[in-house]
Amino acid sequence: MENNKTILVLNGPNLQLLGKREVGIYGVETLDDIAEKMRKRAAELWDGAELVFFQSCVEGELVKRIGDVVIERNFDGIIFNPGAYSHYSIALLDALKALGGKVPVIEVHLSNVHAREDFRKHLVTTQAATGVIAGFGSASYILALDALDELFKKKSNL
Ligand code: DQA
Numbered sequence: 001m002e003n004n005k006t007i008l009v010l011n012g013p014n015l016q017l018l019g020k021r022e023v024g025i026y027g028v029e030t031l032d033d034i035a036e037k038m039r040k041r042a043a044e045l046w047d048g049a050e051l052v053f054f055q056s057c058v059e060g061e062l063v064k065r066i067g068d069v070v071i072e073r074n075f076d077g078i079i080f081n082p083g084a085y086s087h088y089s090i091a092l093l094d095a096l097k098a099l100g101g102k103v104p105v106i107e108v109h110l111s112n113v114h115a116r117e118d119f120r121k122h123l124v125t126t127q128a129a130t131g132v133i134a135g136f137g138s139a140s141y142i143l144a145l146d147a148l149d150e151l152f153k154k155k156s157n158l
Pocket of ligand 1: 013015081082084085086108111112113120
């Protein structure tokens, strides 16, 4: 059975600093460490897994990257940690909405944003996500792969 999956892993502002940034909250692992773990898990889940990583501190670059997926329709799923943009970016919300629900989007957060400052409890981009996983540190990203796998299985059974 063909089981190729191409997944876009998007990370927003300050996530390039993982491992150096507020390690008590975000942990000691770097984004590269997380990418490595994700590649291993993806290879377990799917025969031909391809993960494409993109990180930017610039809102417009993230908007553009999602827009490219809308145009090219070249990904089976998106895993997205919008960082602080999660709490206020209508531009990112609109970009995700432009996917029209055709590409599942799992929003991830390393920290449990609901157990932190009040301003982090308000999530804007999540409104266009298929689901959200928060509070499990780097494992949030691995759980997002598992969540995508569940969605793919559900879809193939329809
Ligand atoms: C974060 C949570 C956000 O509130 C914060 O601005 C981040 C990281 C997380 O992964 O826990 O940059 O998205």
